[in-house]
Amino acid sequence: MNSREVSVLEGNTFVVGRLNGDVDASPGEPHGLFHRDTRHLSRWLLTIDGQTLDPLSTDDTKSFSARRF
Numbered sequence: 001m002n003s004r005e006v007s008v009l010e011g012n013t014f015v016v017g018r019l020n021g022d023v024d025a026s027p028g029e030p031h032g033l034f035h036r037d038t039r040h041l042s043r044w045l046l047t048i049d050g051q052t053l054d055p056l057s058t059d060d061t062k063s064f065s066a067r068r069f
Contacts, residue, residue, distance in 0.1 A: 005031075012036045020055045021046060 007016045013035045017023040023031045025042035033041035046053060
């Protein structure tokens with residue numbers, strides 16, 4: 001995981017995505033929502049008028065939560 005990604009872990013379930021909250025799996029980015037080693041979601045993009053969001057800050061001090069501002 002690099003500094004431009006956020007991960008959230010709760011038990012056997014975890015998600016890995018971009019800082020702005022988008023999840024877009026590709027060969028170079030193993031993003032997704034996983035439960036017990038099975039990916040259940042590989043694409044989740046939030047746009048407003050077709051534009052992606054830019055995060056100002058991310059708070060992921062706890063393994064089971066993350067906030068984007």
